Each structure stands twice: as structure tokens, then as C-alpha cells.
Amino acid sequence: MNKLNTLALLATVATLPLALAPAVLTAQESPQPPAPSVAGLSDDASPVDLTAEEAAPAFEIRDGYEVEIGEYRWTHRPVVVFADSPADPRYQEQIDEFLQDIPALMTRDVLVFVDTDPDAKSALRKKLRPRGFMLVLIGKDGGVKLRKPLPWSVRELSRTIDKMPMRQREVEDRRGG
Numbered sequence: 001m002n003k004l005n006t007l008a009l010l011a012t013v014a015t016l017p018l019a020l021a022p023a024v025l026t027a028q029e030s031p032q033p034p035a036p037s038v039a040g041l042s043d044d045a046s047p048v049d050l051t052a053e054e055a056a057p058a059f060e061i062r063d064g065y066e067v068e069i070g071e072y073r074w075t076h077r078p079v080v081v082f083a084d085s086p087a088d089p090r091y092q093e094q095i096d097e098f099l100q101d102i103p104a105l106m107t108r109d110v111l112v113f114v115d116t117d118p119d120a121k122s123a124l125r126k127k128l129r130p131r132g133f134m135l136v137l138i139g140k141d142g143g144v145k146l147r148k149p150l151p152w153s154v155r156e157l158s159r160t161i162d163k164m165p166m167r168q169r170e171v172e173d174r175r176g177g
Contacts, residue, residue, distance in 0.1 A: 012167055014036050018074065031064055031167065038091070046076075048073075050057065057089070059102050059106055060112075061095065061098065061107065061112045061113075061114055062111065062112065062113050062114070063113070063114060063115075063116040064080055064113030064114055064119070064122060064124045065115060065120055065122045065124075066123075067123075068115055068123070069113075069123075069124065069127075069138060069142070070142060072111060072138075072140075072143045073140065073141065074140050074141070075109065075140070076109045076110070076111045076132070076140065077108060077109050077110050077111070077137065077138065077139060077140055077161060078110075078112075078113055078137075078138045079110055079111070079112070079113070079135065079136065079137050079138070079157070080112075080113045080124055080128065080135075080136045081094050081112065081113070081114045081115070081134075081135055081136075082114075082115050082116075082124075082128070082130035082132075082133065082134045082136070083096070083114075083115075083116045083132070083133045083134055083153065084116070084118055084133075086116040088116070088132075090133040090151050091114075091116060091133060093151040094133075094135060094151040095114075097151055097152065097153050097154060098112055098154060099153040100153075101155070101158075104154050104155075104158050105154060105157075105158075108158060108161045108162075108167065109140070110157075110161070115130075116133060128144070132149070133149060133150070133151075134147060134148070134149055135147070135148040135149075135150075135151065135152055136148075137157065137160065137161070138176075139164060139166065140166055141166070145160070145164065146160055165174050
């Protein structure tokens with residue numbers, strides 16, 4: 001599948017209801033780097049029927065307590081969500097927002113980490129020093145690009161990422177220009 005068809009497919013998937021999106025993407029069409037063996041394609045590179053679990057791209061919201069954010073430099077854009085408790089309504093709203101448009105996050109190489117225990121004194125808390133709820137976007141270069149004290153939609157986050165020079169270069173590279 002060429003780059004233009006892949007981009008068209010991703011644009012189509014982004015407009016589908018969340019329940020349909022995972023079944024449409026195959027491992028090769030996923031914006032994540034391909035696995036060593038490409039599932040979902042036969043030897044002649046034609047699509048093979050997959051179950052929803054096999055076809056679903058890998059996206060998860062991870063604990064940020066023992067993460068080393070430097071591991072993701074130049075490969076991903078970590079987003080860290082802090083709250084004083086998992087019961088914080090702003091935290092719940094933010095997680096719900098992320099789940100509304102997973103393909104948009106994956107297209108932009110976003111990884112989501114959460115830290116809802118101030119007593120744990122994680123490395124992320126020590127470095128980023130949140131007060132209550134806070135959303136932090138970290139660029140591929142490892143620098144803090146955005147801090148917000150309120151939940152943000154995936155659309156707002158995507159627009160911020162899309163304005164970054166590195167993201168603009170990625171889009172141009174994918175277009176072949």
C-alpha cells in the first residue's frame with residue numbers, strides 16, 4: 001500500500017466511530033512501527049481476515065510511576081496526566097477525551113502516562129512538579145511543550161502537535177515531499 005493510500009485510510013479511520021476503527025486498521029496500516037512479523041498480510045501482501053483483537057493497533061494508557069521518559073526521545077510524544085486521585089473528575093474527563101479519538105493520538109506518536117498518586121513521588125512528579133490536575137505534553141526532543149491545568153480534547157492536543165516543526169516535517173516526509 002503506498003503512502004497516499006495509507007494516509008487516506010488513516011483519515012477515513014479517524015472519522016469512523018471508535019467501535020469500528022480498530023477493525024479497519026491492520027498491523028501494516030497502523031501508524032506504529034511495524035512488528036518484526038507483519039500480522040494481517042499473507043505472503044502476496046493481500047489483506048487477511050483478522051479478529052478485532054489481532055487487527056486493533058496497540059494503544060494503552062500506562063502508569064507513569066516508574067517510566068523513564070528519556071526512553072521515548074525522538075520516537076514518541078509522551079503526554080502525562082497528573083491528578084491527586086483517580087476519582088478526580090478532571091482526570092476522568094481527560095481519560096474519556098483520549099478514548100474518543102485513539103487513531104488521532106496514534107498517528108501523532110502519542111503515548112499517554114498517568115500518575116494519580118502524589119504520595120508515590122514518582123520521577124515524573126519530581127521533574128514536572130504538578131499541582132493537582134495537570135496535563136503535560138512532551139515533544140519528541142524531550143522538552144515540555146505544553147502544560148494545562150484543565151482537560152484538553154484530542155482535537156486541541158492534535159492541533160498543538162500539528163503546529164510543531166517536527167510534526168510538520170513528519171507529514172511532509174509521509175507525503176513524499
